[in-house]
Amino acid sequence: MAQISKNAVRVDVRNIGGIDEASVTLSDGVSILTGRNATNRTSFLQALMAGLGSRQSSLKGDAEEGEVTLGLGDETYTRTLQRRGDSVVYGGDPYLDDSELADLFAFLLENNEARRAVARGDDLREIIMRPIDTDSIDAEISEYKRKRDELESEIEKLDSLERDLPDLEADRREKVAELEAAQGELETVREELDSFDAGVEESRTRKEEMEEAFQRVRDARSELDDLEFDVETERSTLSELKSEREELEETVEAAEDPDENPDRLAGRIDELRRRKRSLDDEINELGSVIGFNEDMVDGSGIDIDEGMPGDDPTDALTAGDQTMCWTCGSEVETDQIEATLDRLRELRSNKLDERNEIRAEIQELTERQSSIRETQREIERAEKRLETVQTEIESTESQISDLEDRIASKQEEIEELEAEAESIDVDGYDETLELHREANGIELRIERLEDEIDEIDDEIDDREEAIDRREDLKAEREEITERLTELRTRVDRIEENAVEEFNEHMQTVLDILEYENLDRIWIERREVEVREGRRKVTRTQFDLHIVRSSPDGTAYEDTVDHLSESEREVTGLVFALAGYLVHDVHETVPFVLLDSLEAIDSDRIARVVEYFQSHADYLIAALLPEDANALSDEYTYVEQLD
Structure with missing residues (x-):
């Protein structure tokens, strides 16, 4: 019996499997439960599994409740089992809150699902991929798709802005040409006014009075022009709002209530x-x-x-x-x-x-x-x-009504101002008044053109500035696209890594175990079409392949059905170990439990245990005495469970 280390684990068991009561202390490293069949080695492993958090253990047949206490370092973990009708209720505070990962890849008893899947020749993908949280990956993919769609919409808008730039620049050139023409017209009118004024004999006071009257008319007409521009803008807005209202009403009317709540x-x-x-x-x-x-x-x-009668306990059970x-x-x-x-x-x-x-x-x-x-x-x-x-719409209609009232009032004001100007008695007034009116109209047109050119310049500047951001948005979209690709291929990579790692470990173990006609056992990852609910979807499948050698040295492919029991047990154990490594199970539970290794000869068991021990802090194996004899004396041996 090896000396117990300071990292020893104490396991106290009551009414689990075939055990009434037992207390066992295990050291770190390899511990071997040795004994003949029917000495509760498997029951003890199931009890240890229960303390670690598994539900794959059973109450003693004649007990209503059982318990496992696990002392690991300074921590104590418990698991209780209570019989309620036809079921068993689990309680306590075990080492793991969720034991699925450990049940698959750490607790390698005979009925371990990973081992049995290999033995039956099942598709291995469901087993090795089960612990992966693909829901969170799908949610992340949906979020990144939403962000990418938003960026693509924004980039499309910027592309549209760029496509409109030539039209804006052409519009600006047209406005500039109109402005230059209007400025030429204004210059001509002003020259005529200067020429006319030079021949008019009147007092300076009457001229100034006439000029002031004309200026009031110009100011009023400028204000009228602004009001008319504002009302046209509001009418355009009103038209757009009414069109949107019609579209929304059609959308709401066309929308059907979902068939399901x-x-x-x-x-x-x-x-x-x-x-x-x-x-x-x-x-x-x-x-x-x-x-x-x-x-x-x-x-x-x-x-x-x-309490079994007779000289041979087996005779009491089988006849x-x-x-x-x-x-x-x-x-x-x-x-x-x-x-x-x-x-x-x-x-x-x-x-x-x-x-x-x-x-x-x-x-x-x-x-x-x-x-x-x-x-x-x-x-x-x-x-x-x-x-x-x-x-x-109601607010815009109200603003239009207010603007129309103001326009009507301004028009009345202009009529009064013109009447006031017309009342001034100056020789040649009619011609002068007409020229001033024409100049006033041209000035208003020039102001409007200048404003429109400024607006076009501002819009061109805004668009060019926005277009400059497009490259940044494209770069961000590229990053998101790469992230989406990474997410979508993450499961593929995990599958590929799992297959690759399994195949590597299988080859390593085959080399260690030296099976004469078993050259290679490997998993092939391939895509198949399957029905999932009402839909047909493409899924990946892991198929197990075996390569053997004939007596003349020719290699040929065989099926799992032709594996010997020993070969199946080794394959199942190594597949489970590959899952332990691929999913980093050692970070969740530092134990590997081995049982039902009788199909493997003792020398090979020793090699398997030696190989497994490097991957877990605690390796506990249940072996027959003759198999245990082939193992290292450095291991801890437990011969009696009490």
Whole structure:
């Protein structure tokens, strides 16, 4: 017995599997539970799993409650099991809150799902990808797609601005030409005024009075022109608002109420999620029951030291084709137990299929719920905008009415000012008045053209400044596109890495174990079309391949069905270890538990344990004495569970 290190783990067990009570202290490194079959080694491993957080353990048949206490360093973890009707309720404060990862890739007992998937020749992808949180990746993809769409919309607007620049510049040239022509006209009129004024004999006072009258008329006409421009602007705005109102009204009228209520869908989704959690528990419990009964059938789970009559404990349990039922104590046909186990396995397989169908339905309903809610949000936004537009229409109509009143008032004012100017008695007044009116009109046109040119210049500057930002937006879009590509290929890379790492470890172990005609066992990753709910989708699948050598040295491909039991056990163990490494399970739980290695000869078991020990702080293996003898004396050996 090796000396217990300072990092020892104390495990106290009561009423778990076939154990009444047991207390075992394990050191770090490798610990070997050695003994004949039916000495509760598997029960102890299941108890340790329970303390670490697994639900794949069972109560002792005659007990109503059991408990595991795990002392690890300065921390103490507990797991309680209570029988309630036909089920077992788990409680306490175990090492792990969620043990799925450890159940798959750290707790490598005979009924371990990863090992069994290899033994059955199943698609291995579902096993190795199950712990990956693809939902969060999908949510991140949706968020980045939204950002990318917004950037593309903004870039498209900037492209449109750039396409409009030539038209704006042409418009500016036209306005400049009009301005120059108007300035020429004004110069001509002013020359005529100067020529006319030179021949008019009148007092300076009357001229000044006439000029002031003309200036008041010009000012009033300028104000009238501004008012008319404002009213035209408001009328244009009103027309646009009415067009938008019509479009919104059509959108709201055309919108159909969704056939389904998203809240009702939410209820259905919650119901499916509860059913999935229930299936998870049932699948785990069935796995525990199947594993326990398989151990009992094999004889490894029965404590032969407790009250069995006769010289040979096995004789008390088996007689011909009959055995004593460990549940009710009566004798039953062995074939009947095997048939029951087959039904339990079939039931678990059906429940796994049902869980996959529920996952697909949850995904489909979630997408449908999201679509309905988005449609409702669009209708709500349209209705809210319709209310705002109606308010803006009423406000604009009020402003137009006010401007029209002001225009009418200004026109009356101009008539009065012109009448006042006309009352001034100056020789040649009619000709002078007409020239001043013409000059006034030209000046107003010049002011308007100058304002329009300034507006065009400002718009050109704004557009050029915005266009300058386009390259930054394109760069940001490129980053988001790269991120989307990275996200979309993340699962692919994880799959590729998983396959690559599995294949590397398999080759390493095959080299260590030196199977003569087994050259290579490897996983191929390929895409297949499968039905998921109501849809056909493309999924990746992991297929296991075997390469053998014939006696003449010719290599050929074989199937998993032709692997020997020993080869299957090794393959399953190494696949599970690959998952332990790929998913960094050591960061979650520093334990690897090994059981049911009898199909592998003792020398190869020693090599497997040596290979495994470098990947976990604690490796605990249950072995027969003859197999344990081939292992290193440096390991910790536990020969009695008490």
